[in-house]
Amino acid sequence: MLVHPWDAARDDSEWREWLAAHDFGQLAVNGLPGEPPYVQPLHFAYDAGRGEVLGHLARPNPLWPALEADPDVLLSVVDDYVYVPGPWQAAPDAPPEHGVPTSFYAAVQLRCTARLVDDPDEKADLLNRQLGHFQPQGGSARAAAGEAPYGRLLSGIRGLRLEVTGVRAKFKYAGKRQGEVQDRIAAGLAGRGAPRDTAARDHLLRRRST
Template identity: 85%
Template sequence: MLIHPWDAPQDDTEWQRWLATHDFGQLAVNGPPGEPPFVQPLHFAYDADRSEAVTHLARPNPLWTALETNPEVLLSVVDDYVYVPGPWQADPAARPDHGVPTSFYAAVQLRCTAHVVDDPQEKAELLNRQTGHFQPEGGSAPAAVGEAPYGRLLSGIRGLRLEVTGVRAKFKYAGKRSAEVQDRIAGALAGRGGPRDTAAREHLLRRRGG
């Protein structure tokens, strides 16, 4: 992922706060020789204090063999993306139809070392961490080895701890454009009111400081 200086996070807090509210991504795992990478969409729970993400997958998933061969993986999360028409980006001195269209988006890529969790007790603890993240209000029985309702299901899954070893983050929201063009884009996003336009506009305004 190319990250220009004007698209880089202003500090670690920026991407950490964003990631705290985005917990669905794609896990990219190196495929066998001669094969493309495996890409698995999944929910995960990111723990900033432990610098890891936890998740689980069904035991028959083909990712496991690839993970055991090479545990270095990438967890990619992308959201708040919109299409920006060319006229919105045109320089004030140029013709509107000469503006260059682009995409706005926020992205965080976590480079991780994957640790497979097969111990039943550890799997139950991992599941409870995930449930606690997604259902902080409760409502579900805890997972416990040998106990209903989830104890008998533990053998059908494998847990996964993703130890974060590197982070690349990007917030592509007209950072290199003039204030005049940024104002035009912000107004156009507000007027269009499409999916994710509000979130994209908030990023643009926040990153320019107003």
């Protein structure tokens, strides 16, 4: 992912706060020799304090041999994306039809070293930590090896603990455009009101003020 200086996260807190509100992404795993990469949609829980990502997948998932051969993976999370029409981006002294259309988006890529979890007690602990993230209000039984209701299901999954070794973050929201153009884009997003337009406009205005 190309990250221009004007699109880069201002500091670690910017991407961490954004990621805290996002817990679904694409896990990219290097393929076995002669095979393309695996890309696995994944609900995950990011533990900023421990610098790790928690997840689990079904035991029959075909990516396990590739993960065992190469634990170096990438978790990609993208959201708040919108299409920006060319006229919105036109320079102040140029005709509207000369504007170049583009995409706005926020993206965080976590490079990680994967560790597979097969011990039943450790899997139960991993699942309970995920439940604590996704259901902080409770409402579900805790997982425990050998105990109902989830104990007998533990053998059907493998856990994933991903140690974060690197981060690339990008917030592509007209960072290099003149203020007049940014104002026009913000007005266009407010007027269009399509899905994610409000979030994109908020990013544009927030980053303009920092």
